[in-house]
Amino acid sequence: MCLEEFRTLLARHVRPDWTTAVEGVLISKVDRPDPPSPAMSGTVLAVIAQGAKRLALGDRVYEYGPGQYLVASVDLPVTGQFVQADSERPALGFGLMLEASAIAELLLQAGPGDIPRAGAAVPSGIAVSDAPAPLLDAVVRLLRLLDEPRDRAVLAPLVKREILWRLITGEQGATVRQLGLADSGLSHISRAVRWIREHYAEPFRVEDVARMSGMSASAFYRNFQAVTAMSPIQFQKQIRLQEARLLLATHPGDVTGVGRRVGYDNPSQFSREYRRQFGAPPSRDTARLRNAVPTPATVLP
Numbered sequence: 001m002c003l004e005e006f007r008t009l010l011a012r013h014v015r016p017d018w019t020t021a022v023e024g025v026l027i028s029k030v031d032r033p034d035p036p037s038p039a040m041s042g043t044v045l046a047v048i049a050q051g052a053k054r055l056a057l058g059d060r061v062y063e064y065g066p067g068q069y070l071v072a073s074v075d076l077p078v079t080g081q082f083v084q085a086d087s088e089r090p091a092l093g094f095g096l097m098l099e100a101s102a103i104a105e106l107l108l109q110a111g112p113g114d115i116p117r118a119g120a121a122v123p124s125g126i127a128v129s130d131a132p133a134p135l136l137d138a139v140v141r142l143l144r145l146l147d148e149p150r151d152r153a154v155l156a157p158l159v160k161r162e163i164l165w166r167l168i169t170g171e172q173g174a175t176v177r178q179l180g181l182a183d184s185g186l187s188h189i190s191r192a193v194r195w196i197r198e199h200y201a202e203p204f205r206v207e208d209v210a211r212m213s214g215m216s217a218s219a220f221y222r223n224f225q226a227v228t229a230m231s232p233i234q235f236q237k238q239i240r241l242q243e244a245r246l247l248l249a250t251h252p253g254d255v256t257g258v259g260r261r262v263g264y265d266n267p268s269q270f271s272r273e274y275r276r277q278f279g280a281p282p283s284r285d286t287a288r289l290r291n292a293v294p295t296p297a298t299v300l301p
Helices: 002-013 100-109 133-147 149-168 173-179 185-198 206-212 217-228 232-250 255-261 267-278 282-290
Strands: 025-030 037-040 044-050 052-057 060-064 068-072 077-084 091-097 126-130
Touching (some): 077 232, 173 185, 185 232, 206 232, 232 267, 232 282, 255 282
């Protein structure tokens, strides 16, 4: 019954841009399978009510369907596609943006022994699990507030806190908790990820970024791989190519200029790596994108 009501609420309140009247809550609806599409994951909880999606991060592949959830604790370059969606049974999903400050506040308020002990290893930045009944119940109660504008302002923040608590103490709690810990291994890697994203067109030495992140080069490289499923240089390449694709949408005739702008001095190398990433050279891929139906770039549902 919980999943049935979940689907009904999502179908009733979905908007073309996937936003809702509750800040940070998204609802997705897709009525056909789509080709693999690159996007940034954001820091998000995504729960599927109907349909399925496949997500690739480096050499890792995640697939999640009805009654399952995905958490992303770092904003990572991913490639996703809906694999179960049609006009009669569209893919329907719920998303909640995860804020480090809200998670940190809950961790500070937790009593001794309330939080499971963390392992020594830095967890992956993305994880998938079956959604337990208390988590699904809280998600459904949050969606019910879309029909209750008088209660929404007061109750929605409380239910969002409950959802975060269910995540923090749940199966993927180690991934979520590190988002709220200022000195966690994940926070150090997040700092490096943010720096690379902001300076993606510039060459860098891994040792320098490791030092900036407060880690030795060997620990940094090992933890970066654990969180992102990529080396720092591979991560930079993913960001460069995604930025190039966005730029080509508005400058389709300037392939060489776009390649240089994102950090490629060699046009042949840019075209070769772009084709390897997106399945077509820049000019042909740009034409294909102009004819595509846009959907919000996110890991949802």
